Structures are given as C-alpha cells and as structure tokens.
Amino acid sequence: MADITLSSAVRANLNTLQSTAQFMSDVQNKLATGKKVNSALDNPNSFFTASGLTSRANDLSTLLDDMGQSTQTLKAADQGISSITKLVESAKAKANQALQTQSQYERKQFAAQYNDLLTQIEDLAKDSGYKGKNLLAGEGNDLRTIFNEDSTSKLDIEAVDYTDTALSTGLNLSDLAEGEGASASLQLQGGKTVITLQDSGGSALNTSSTLSDSTLISTTQSLSFVNDTATNPAVLSGGVSSTASVQDLVDGLNAIAGVRAEFDNGTGELTIYSDEDFYIGGNGSATTSFAGTLVDATAFSSTTDALINSGSFSVGDTLTLTDGNGYELGSFEVEDDSTVDDLENFINDFNGVSADFDTGSGRITITSETDLSLTSDNDDFASSGFTANTTGIGISAISDSGFATDTDINRTVDRLNTALSNLRTQASSFGTNLSIVENRQDFTKNLINTLEEGAGKLTLADTNEEGANLLALQTRQSLASTSLSFAAQADQNVLRLF
Structure with missing residues (x-):
C-alpha cells in the first residue's frame, strides 16, 4: 500500500472520515453504556474517584441488608414480649381469681393453671427467634449491628432469658406447688341393747321414776x-x-363418750347404743352385769347399715366438711334412715374429695387433695375407747398448693407485677434499639444514594448531549463522504485527457 499515492485532497478527506468514525464510535459507546468514563483511559481521576464512591456504596448496601435482618430479629423479640406480657397478665388474673375464693380445692386448680401459663411463657420465649438469633433466649443470642465499613459504628443489643421463668435475672416466676393430698379413716361400728324398766305392777317407769x-x-x-x-x-x-x-x-349414760341412751316413757324401754363393748355393772362391780345389759359393738359390714346404730351418730346430728381455710364444702344431717351409703355419697359429692367404705373392716377412708376435716355437732362423733374426739376426722395434706393462703397469693401477685414492669422496660429497650436501627437504615439508604449520585456525576454521560454529538458526527461524516467523492472526481478528470 506504500506504493499507492493519494492526492492531498483525497487524503485530507479520508483523514476527516476516519476521525469522524472514531468520534462516532466513542459517542455510540457512551450512549450504549450510559457512561462517559468507562475505564481509567477515559479519565483516570474521575474513574478512580467514582470507583471509590461505588465501592463504599456497595459495602454500605451489604451492611444495609444486615441492618434489615437485625430489624426483623428485634421485631420478633418485641412480638414475643408482647405475647408474654399477655400471658403474665393472664397469670395475674388467675392469682386474683384465687383470692376471690377460700376453697383450697379451687385454689389448687388455679395454681395448676398458673403453672400451665408459665410453661406457655417459656415455650413462647423459645419460639421468638429469627434466623437462629433469639433475643429472649439469653446467653449466646446477643445481637451486634454494624453501621459503617470499618465496624467502628455499631450497636450491641444484650439478650434476656425468658425461656426459664424462674431465673431471677428474667421474670423471676417460679412454678407453684400444686399440693399433694392425703387420707384418713373413720371406724364405723356400734351395737345396742334394750332394757325394759317396769315396776312390780308391770307398769312402765318414766324418766322421773326412781330406779329402785x-x-x-x-x-x-x-x-x-x-x-x-x-x-x-x-x-x-x-x-x-x-x-x-x-x-x-340416761344422763349418766349419755355423758360417756361413744355411748348414747334413749328412754321411751310409754314403754319404759331404755335403749343403749355404744361404739365399744359396754355394759352396766350391778352394785358397782365390774364383773356383774346388770340385767344382761351387754352392748356388743361390731364393725359395720354393709353400706345399708344405719348410722344411728353407732354411738357416734344420732338423729339430727349435722356433719360438716371444711377445708384448711375454714371453707365449708357442705353439711349432712343424720336422719333415722341415714345409712353408710348416704354418708359415703355425701363425701363423694365434692371435688377433690372421695370416700371408700371397706365392708371387711367397717372403716370409711376419706381421701382429699387438700387439708380437710369432717366434724359433727355431736361430741361422741369419731370417739374411740370411750374418749371423745371433738375435732372430728382431720386430713393434713402432704403439701399445700402455692395458692393455699392469701399471703401466698399476694406474694405471687407482687412477683407478677414486678415481672410485668420488667417486661415493659425490656420492650421499651428493644423499641429504642429498633428505632436506632431503623434510623440508621434510612440514613444508610440516603448515603448510598448520595455516593452513587456522586459517582454518576463523575462517570455518567449526558445522553442528550451525546445524542446531539452523534447527529452532528453523522452529518460531518456525510459531508466528508461527499467531499471525498468530489476530490476523487477531480483526480478522474485527468484520465479524460487520455
């Protein structure tokens, strides 16, 4: 190609076309990429400055994602605290319900329900995590949120442990004792004998008659x-x-514990009931029976046995069931046809109390989930060995429930109030941390936009300007092509001479 000689006009036009083509290529590249600086060759200062800004924006964008995850972790913890607060309020309501009754059995049930609520609180705390991080699960769950590239700006959030309600550093709410019941038994036995008191004429004596x-x-x-x-x-x-x-x-007989005497003025019959083998001795002798008046006391062997066949019961007696708080469960009035079965059914009517009669031993066993006493207005009730039992049958539970007394309940209410206060304080703390993270999120988003905008001002092309440049270059190219054609035609005119 070096042997080819172009005229100066043609060469000038050719150089112009080549230059225009190069300019058009540059403009088209800017329009295609949207950037006026695509490499360090275009503008080293702008390129490297923009690269630094973009890199920082990318780093902050990664941190922004981490902030978003921290926000979700905090929201999960806050939702957990809100739900736990409702459960603690429910537990407090149970305690207040227990205060409204003196029944130990009902309080025992409320204590069990209270413990169920504490279990739910622990389970809820365990389920309040997000992506393996749980701010309500204590050790190992502290959260760190980084706000800048070199980690000098950060927020550390300390986890609390609500997965064990008994922790003193947490809710400090221990499970209540639900209590363990016990049992006691009452021997049901007795016998009777009848003596007819008449004078020598065969007439019945009356209560005012002299024994002689x-x-x-x-x-x-x-x-x-x-x-x-x-x-x-x-x-x-x-x-x-x-x-x-x-x-x-009659009065002397009735003064003996476990012995009851009844006299019929019409027939002169003296009926003697006794819980133990008993007789009247003549002339003060312990070996001489008066008129064969031995009372043979035997154990009741059937649920149909009448209660009044025992010296411990008489018609009109009132038996009362009372728990350890003095709460009366109910009462039972002995009638002339009241049987062992009636007494057993009376006891079985109440929640947490049961009775079982053993026909072999004649003992009725009472089992109660709480402290309980069965008393009677008859001093001879539950007498043994001719000794009165004025306190009746008492059952002392192996252990009482945590709501057994008002003092116990009030102590629990105080702890619940403290737990609620701690929950509200912790919710406020998490809320403050959430506000900080969300504020830094907004700040980081705006900063990223600022950095990207700054980088764009250094590298982005003005498409309007570049479009106009391309149009001008296209016009220039067209004119250069025409000029080249004219120059070529001038060289061809020389050929016409030949």
Missing part, C-alpha cells in the same frame, strides 16, 4: 358403767345409785 321402783334394781344396789373391751373390765367414771331417777341413768 324397777323390779330389776333393789334399794341397796348401785349401778356402774363398765368398759368390757379391756382385758380386765374396768369401771368407767360415773355411775348412779338406786335412789337416782331414770333420767339420771
């Missing part, structure tokens, strides 16, 4: 009350002389 008026008693006799259960029968305290009245004898 009876054909059974001489004027020199005295009567004693004898415990026949002993190996050597012993005379019990008391006794009457032959000069005493029938009423004195």
Whole structure:
C-alpha cells in the first residue's frame, strides 16, 4: 500500500472520515453504556474517584441488608414480649381469681393453671427467634449491628432469658406447688341393747321414776358403767345409785363418750347404743352385769347399715366438711334412715374429695387433695375407747398448693407485677434499639444514594448531549463522504485527457 499515492485532497478527506468514525464510535459507546468514563483511559481521576464512591456504596448496601435482618430479629423479640406480657397478665388474673375464693380445692386448680401459663411463657420465649438469633433466649443470642465499613459504628443489643421463668435475672416466676393430698379413716361400728324398766305392777317407769321402783334394781344396789373391751373390765367414771331417777341413768349414760341412751316413757324401754363393748355393772362391780345389759359393738359390714346404730351418730346430728381455710364444702344431717351409703355419697359429692367404705373392716377412708376435716355437732362423733374426739376426722395434706393462703397469693401477685414492669422496660429497650436501627437504615439508604449520585456525576454521560454529538458526527461524516467523492472526481478528470 506504500506504493499507492493519494492526492492531498483525497487524503485530507479520508483523514476527516476516519476521525469522524472514531468520534462516532466513542459517542455510540457512551450512549450504549450510559457512561462517559468507562475505564481509567477515559479519565483516570474521575474513574478512580467514582470507583471509590461505588465501592463504599456497595459495602454500605451489604451492611444495609444486615441492618434489615437485625430489624426483623428485634421485631420478633418485641412480638414475643408482647405475647408474654399477655400471658403474665393472664397469670395475674388467675392469682386474683384465687383470692376471690377460700376453697383450697379451687385454689389448687388455679395454681395448676398458673403453672400451665408459665410453661406457655417459656415455650413462647423459645419460639421468638429469627434466623437462629433469639433475643429472649439469653446467653449466646446477643445481637451486634454494624453501621459503617470499618465496624467502628455499631450497636450491641444484650439478650434476656425468658425461656426459664424462674431465673431471677428474667421474670423471676417460679412454678407453684400444686399440693399433694392425703387420707384418713373413720371406724364405723356400734351395737345396742334394750332394757325394759317396769315396776312390780308391770307398769312402765318414766324418766322421773326412781330406779329402785324397777323390779330389776333393789334399794341397796348401785349401778356402774363398765368398759368390757379391756382385758380386765374396768369401771368407767360415773355411775348412779338406786335412789337416782331414770333420767339420771340416761344422763349418766349419755355423758360417756361413744355411748348414747334413749328412754321411751310409754314403754319404759331404755335403749343403749355404744361404739365399744359396754355394759352396766350391778352394785358397782365390774364383773356383774346388770340385767344382761351387754352392748356388743361390731364393725359395720354393709353400706345399708344405719348410722344411728353407732354411738357416734344420732338423729339430727349435722356433719360438716371444711377445708384448711375454714371453707365449708357442705353439711349432712343424720336422719333415722341415714345409712353408710348416704354418708359415703355425701363425701363423694365434692371435688377433690372421695370416700371408700371397706365392708371387711367397717372403716370409711376419706381421701382429699387438700387439708380437710369432717366434724359433727355431736361430741361422741369419731370417739374411740370411750374418749371423745371433738375435732372430728382431720386430713393434713402432704403439701399445700402455692395458692393455699392469701399471703401466698399476694406474694405471687407482687412477683407478677414486678415481672410485668420488667417486661415493659425490656420492650421499651428493644423499641429504642429498633428505632436506632431503623434510623440508621434510612440514613444508610440516603448515603448510598448520595455516593452513587456522586459517582454518576463523575462517570455518567449526558445522553442528550451525546445524542446531539452523534447527529452532528453523522452529518460531518456525510459531508466528508461527499467531499471525498468530489476530490476523487477531480483526480478522474485527468484520465479524460487520455
């Protein structure tokens, strides 16, 4: 190609076309990329400055994603605290309900429900995590949020532990004792005998008659009350002389624990009931039975046995079930046809109490989930060995529930109030941290935009300007092509000479 010689006009036009083509290529590249600086060759200062700005924007964009995850972690913890607060309020409501009743059984049920709520609180705390981070699960779950590229700006959020409500550094709410019941038994036994007191004429004595008026008693006799259960029968305290009245004898018998006497003025019949083997001794002797008056006390063997066949019961007696707080569960009035089955059903009517009668031993066993007492207005109730039992049958539970007393409940309410206060404080703390992270998110977004905008001002092309440049270059190219054609035609005119 070096041997080819172009005229100056053609060469000038050719150089112009080549230059224009190069300019058009540059402009088209700017329009295609949208940048006026695509490499360090275009503008080293602008290129490297923009690269620094873009790199920082990219770093901040990564941190922005981490901030977003921190925000979600905080929101999960805040939602957990909100739900836990509702459960603690429910637990407080249970405690207040327990205060409204004196029934130990009902309080025991409220204590169990309270414990169920604490279990739900722990489970809810365990489920309040986000992507493996749980601010309510304590150690190992602290959250660090970084705000700048060199990690000098950061926020550390300390986790709390609500997964164990008993922790003193957490809610400090321990499970309540639900209590363990116990049982006690009552021996049901008795017997009776009937003595007919008549005078020599066959007429029945009355309560005002003198005992010596009876054909059974001489004027020199005295009567004693004898415990026949002993190996050597012993005379019990008391006794009457032959000069005493029938009423004195009845009163003397009724004064003995576990013994009941009834006298019929119409028939002269003296009926004696006793919980233990018992008889009336003649002339104060413990070995001489008066008129064969032995009362053979045997254990009740059927649920149909009448209660009044025992010295512990009489018609009109009122039996009362009361728990350890003095709360009366109910009462039962003994009637002449009341049976063991009636007593058993009465006890079984109440929640947390059951009764079981053993026909073999004649014992009725009462089982209660709480402290309980079965008492009677009859002093002879549950007497044993001719000794009165004025306190009736008492059951002391192995352990009481955590809501057994008002003091226990009020102590729990105080702890619940403290827990609620701690929850609100912690919610406020998480809320403040969330506000900080969200504020830094907004700031970082705006800063990224600022950095990218600054980089763009250094590298982005003005498409309007470059479009105009391309149009001008296209016009220039067209004119250069025409000029080249003219120059070529001038060289061709020389050929016409030949």
